[in-house]
Ligand SMILES: Nc1nc2c(ncn2[C@@H]2O[C@H](COP(=O)(O)OP(=O)(O)OP(=O)(O)O)[C@@H](O)[C@H]2O)c(=O)[nH]1
């Protein structure tokens with residue numbers, strides 16, 4: 001079942017003043033969040049210039065939930081710095097959206113991600129660890145983004161990502177991804193092999 005808009009409000013952050021919009025899948029109760037800036041937050045009350053604004057490419061990041069990286073400052077991945085630098089970029093540009101998608105651990109959930117970390121502690125890489133658990137390498141889907149981006153009046157997308165699968169997913173949903181902005185931040189000795197595996201085995205773009 002598609003997600004539905006639930007509520008929106010202002011959200012002052014250390015990066016700037018964002019709009020927060022919450023969406024929910026009525027069947028599963030799963031929530032997804034849009035943090036946007038400089039966008040019309042409800043198409044039903046769109047001002048007359050909304051049509052003009054939708055023709056400009058909008059900076060968008062599809063950020064997959066990572067409790068360990070986003071909230072605890074884990075150095076095992078690059079999620080925390082990616083989240084922060086995206087919000088800083090959107091605030092600087094004054095226009096764009098970060099969709100915070102509740103697909104922890106590339107969609108396998110936190111317990112399985114920690115099981116996969118334990119296997120990585122034994123020397124397996126991030127991809128093999130998922131497979132050894134009998135799980136897909138990447139279990140994420142992106143259909144909720146269609147409703148969320150439509151709600152924000154976004155049609156042309158400049159996607160902030162290194163992952164071509166996200167571009168392909170948005171294009172398959174009918175969105176017009178006209179540009180890509182790379183996001184290489186937060187590399188450190190603990191996540192260097194993880195980032196290298198994403199580039200060598202998961203099609204992530206290095207440049
Ligand atoms: N299963 C699993 N998930 C992980 C691991 N490390 C990070 N994650 C999750 O991976 C997701 C982020 O995906 P990444 O593969 O790092 O990057 P991406 O979102 O596909 O691509 P970018 O848009 O370029 O950041 C988050 O949901 C993290 O919780 C891991 O070792 N195993």
Ligand SMILES: [Zn+2]
Pocket residue numbers: 066068069070077078079080
């Ligand atoms: Zn992470």
